[in-house]
Amino acid sequence: MHSGTMQELPLSRRRFVGSLLLGTAAGALTVGRAAADAPPKLDVKDPAAMAVGYVDNANQVDTKKYPSYVQGSNCENCLQLQGKPGNEYRPCSLFAGKVVAVGGWCSAWTAEM
Numbered sequence: 843m844h845s846g847t848m849q850e851l852p853l854s855r856r857r858f859v860g861s862l863l864l865g866t867a868a869g870a871l872t873v874g875r876a877a878a879d880a881p882p883k884l885d886v887k888d889p890a891a892m893a894v895g896y897v898d899n900a901n902q903v904d905t906k907k908y909p910s911y912v913q914g915s916n917c918e919n920c921l922q923l924q925g926k927p928g929n930e931y932r933p934c935s936l937f938a939g940k941v942v943a944v945g946g947w948c949s950a951w952t953a954e955m
């Protein structure tokens with residue numbers, strides 16, 4: 843009597859563990875897909891980025907090349923920045939399909955109104 847129950851137990855445990863693993867795999871796939879959907883970061887060597895002197899850290903602005911640089915200006919306080927505050931990388935209306943560093947800067951910087 844008891845032996846029947848004992849024999850079933852490992853099988854149900856195996857099924858339980860199996861479904862847990864499947865759940866974890868499905869979760870990992872979902873997370874992977876979400877990451878793949880995130881727009882790529884704008885590369886500073888991207889020709890479009892280089893054309894406007896984009897840097898991903900405003901402290902690296904070549905002020906000799908860009909004398910119009912305003913101290914303290916960066917993507918975060920630029921009119922062109924889109925997306926939700928709080929994210930380190932956000933879309934910019936200048937670079938469709940890419941995200942820029944909020945601490946970055948380019949010569950198209952325009953003060954927020």
Ligand code: SF4
Nearest residue numbers: 917920922934948951
């Ligand atoms: Fe940053 Fe503004 Fe240049 Fe976009 S336009 S990269 S938000 S400084």
